[in-house]
Amino acid sequence: MQHAICYISTATKEFSNGQVDDLLKEWRQQNSNKNIKGILLFSEGHFFQVLEGEKEKVLALFHRIEEDPRHTGVIQVLGRDISQGSFDDYIVEYLKEPVFSKPKLISEYCESVKGMDPQVQQQIKMILESFIDTRVL
Numbered sequence: 746m747q748h749a750i751c752y753i754s755t756a757t758k759e760f761s762n763g764q765v766d767d768l769l770k771e772w773r774q775q776n777s778n779k780n781i782k783g784i785l786l787f788s789e790g791h792f793f794q795v796l797e798g799e800k801e802k803v804l805a806l807f808h809r810i811e812e813d814p815r816h817t818g819v820i821q822v823l824g825r826d827i828s829q830g831s832f833d834d835y836i837v838e839y840l841k842e843p844v845f846s847k848p849k850l851i852s853e854y855c856e857s858v859k860g861m862d863p864q865v866q867q868q869i870k871m872i873l874e875s876f877i878d879t880r881v882l
């Protein structure tokens with residue numbers, strides 16, 4: 746059974762650009778080993794993440810992530826079984842530049858959830874839009 750989880754959270758400490766890049770790379774590699782796909786964005790101290798894959802693996806990873814002291818205020822906005830996965834790979838992005846005026850970016854990310862259950866897709870798009878628009882929810 747495939748499962749998708751989406752949450753937002755707030756970093757507990759300041760990360761340097763290099764630190765964030767290293768962490769994102771490490772997690773992408775770990776996810777790829779477990780065949781977990783999705784998206785992880787880091788913007789101005791906030792994380793937005795979608796994890797998608799084999800239910801047991803996704804739930805186990807999310808529980809580990811929830812306990813991770815490097816972030817706090819984890820708000821799960823989605824958690825449901827899905828019939829098919831939508832991501833080709835694990836996308837990680839560190840939004841260093843202001844993205845307020847970048848609707849193209851939003852449509853690019855929305856493009857990456859195409860093929861997902863329409864309800865899930867809609868929810869993720871909405872949360873993604875507010876994440877990118879406001880940078881804080």
Ligand SMILES: Cc1cc2nc3c(=O)[nH]c(=O)nc-3n(C[C@H](O)[C@H](O)[C@H](O)COP(=O)(O)O)c2cc1C
Nearest residue numbers: 754772773775776792794806809810811813815816
């Ligand atoms: C915001 C955030 C997102 C994370 N995302 C992932 C992830 O996608 N994949 C991953 O393997 N670890 C991720 N981690 C790290 C995990 O919490 C954990 O440290 C890592 O999986 C190693 O766990 P282990 O030492 O118990 O094997 C994330 C941590 C944080 C704070």
